[in-house]
Amino acid sequence: MLTRLGAAVAKWVRRGDPDAQLAALERSLAAGWSAQAFEALRQLGHSGWPAAQHRLGQMYEQAVGVVQSISDAVYWYRLAAVQGHVGAQVRLGLIYFIDPPAPASLTGRDGIQTGTAPVRLEGSLSKFFPNGVSIGQDFVEALKWNRLAAEGGSSEAQARLGHQLALGLGAPRDVTEAEMWFARAAEQGDPAGQAGLGLLYAGTYETPPDPARAKHWLELAAETGSPVAQYALGTLYWQGAEKDPAAAVRYLERAAAQQYLPALYFLGIALWRGDGPICNLEAAESWLRRAAARGHLEAGCALARMLLERPDDDGVEAAGLLRAAAETGHRGAAAILAELYVFGRGVPRDAAEASRWLDVADTESRPEAFTLLASMHAEGIGVSQDFAAAADWLRQAASRGHVDAFYNLGSLYRLGQGVPRDSREAARWYQEAAERGNSEAAFQLGILHAEHDGDEPPDFGAARAWIERAAAAGHAAALAWMGDCCRLGLVGPPDFAEAEIWYRRAAVQGHAGAIALLAAAIENSGDLTPDAQAELFGLWLAAASAGDIHAQYAVGQCYREGRGCAADAAAARDWFERAAVQGHDAAQAELAAWDLAALDEGSSVSADAT
Secondary structure, three states: OHHHHHHHHHHHHHOOOHHHHHHHHHHHHHHOOOHHHHHHHHHHHHOOOHHHHHHHHHHHHHOOOOOOOHHHHHHHHHHHHOOOOHHHHHHHHHHHHHOOOOOHHHOHHHOOOOOOOOOOOOOOHHHHOOOOOOOOOOHHHHHHHHHHHHHOOOHHHHHHHHHHHHHOOOOOOOHHHHHHHHHHHHHOOOHHHHHHHHHHHHOOOOOOOOHHHHHHHHHHHHHOOOHHHHHHHHHHHHHOOOOOHHHHHHHHHHHHHOOOHHHHHHHHHHHHHOOHHHOOHHHHHHHHHHHHHOOOHHHHHHHHHHHHOOOOOOOHHHHHHHHHHHOOOOHHHHHHHHHHHHHOOOOOOOHHHHHHHHHHHHHHOOHHHHHHHHHHHHHOOOOOOOHHHHHHHHHHHHHOOOHHHHHHHHHHHHHOOOOOOOHHHHHHHHHHHHOOOOHHHHHHHHHHHHOOEOOEOOOHHHHHHHHHHHHHOOOHHHHHHHHHHHHHOOOOOOOHHHHHHHHHHHHHOOOHHHHHHHHHHHHOOOOOOHHHHHHHHHHHHHHHHOOOHHHHHHHHHHHHHOOOOOOOHHHHHHHHHHHHHOOOHHHHHHHHHHHHHHHHHHHHHHHHHO
16 A cells, blocks of 8 residues: 555646646545655655645644754745745744744753754654754844745735734834734734734833724724734723723633633733722632633732732732742742741741742832841841841832831941941931931931030930920820920920920820929929819829839829729739839838738737637
8 A cells, every 4th residue: 555655746746837746746645644645745845835835834843744843844935935935924923923832742841942043963863854954033034934925915924023023023123014924914813913913002012002003903803703802902901091891801711712712811910909890809819820820920910919908818818929939030929928038928937038038029129128137136036136137128118118127227336236336327317217217217317416425414305306296196105205304404404384385296106204294293283173183083094004103103002092083002002012012112101001900900909808
């Protein structure tokens, strides 16, 4: 049978009409593969017939009866293309545009990589792949063949050429010419040409947007089933001037149903962050999972963020998703993963791992992460206590403008922890934080000016300026300090009326010391009306509840004597005991006297009974 077939093939090859020969060979190959028929086709290709060369290129590209070889496909396509075969030019334009892989059987373990030129083999493999095993992406080469095919009338090549020109891939960017080629493809009903025009008018190629024309062409392409057009329409309806979230979701779902990754991802984001009826967290999670499962890194990161927003989520799955992206160098994922290691969510709390991923994240990291990592080193959480390392991390956070880092660096220099003790350097960092609105830094800067610094005397004027700034922001300790200044005459003659104003403002902020001082000032003001006694009791009680031992003793007195409240011996004893436990001498004396009186009363009762 094979002998007869081989003879028939040889007879066809000897005929003078190459088209008839090719047709006969196609029928033979369709009926059943044979080496003789394929060899006859190769002979026809080597004889210079472009249609046979194009067919051989297809066979090698699609692994039809031969081992797949993109390089061999390109070899045969090129022979046909230089003779003007449009179909071969189209394939070359696509192959050089998309960076096709080498044959699956010759990648990975064999260490064969794609590149800008075919990979040549040595030894026995060279017999099977004389033209190499890979073709690298080459936009210049792609542009050459796409232009020839486009000029030959191929709508596919026209659309691709338009895309290359619009983006400047392989040639200087030329939006005007790109529009022309898109239009030529669109006039032939090519969905890619219609979509290209729509994208161009939508502003995708950094062109002035024309929404009406964009929608016209995108809708034409979308109706042909183009997922690119459906996705573009969805984003246009979601983000454009004439927003229609419902229409956006419909188009995105059509593209997503075709497994178009950008649509899967965008739909997940839209339903996650959408408002009203558009928001659907369950559906959003489903779309993001589908995109992530297909290797979409941004979808995996978004899914991780969605999971982490749930208070009851343990963070384990999110950490896995983020790690997968971070290991590819995704800086945003690395930044979040670093924070998970800082907080110990989904992963062990580990300063070293947090540090490693912050290095990967680089500028994508939130400065808060550096400050938190500094705290771990300062407190010895998950790592040996190391104030010098804490200072280094704080400097990195400060270089990113984090206000808390400025403040904490000021504190380290003030205390000499991890850095030399230096009040001037402390003041510099405090001032950086204070000028960015940190009231605690302004207060501490004021305290620094109010303290002795070596041979330099306190500067209460500078101290007051900074503490007043903190007080203006409602800082309770600053308000109380201003009250002290006025009461003690540190910045002028004593002024008890102004001191009371500052103490009252601090008391509103819950400052226990200011409340106690305000109460003492009211108590010493002379005869008190019942209303004043009630206010005084309220102030003592607030300060006492905050732990002030003098206020606790005063509350005990109020309950014992019924001043500003109903007399209550049990409550009085309770507050005396609280103050006594903290070492208040008068409270201890009151309790001793109370116990002695109770003992005397018990003795009298016993004597009467006798």
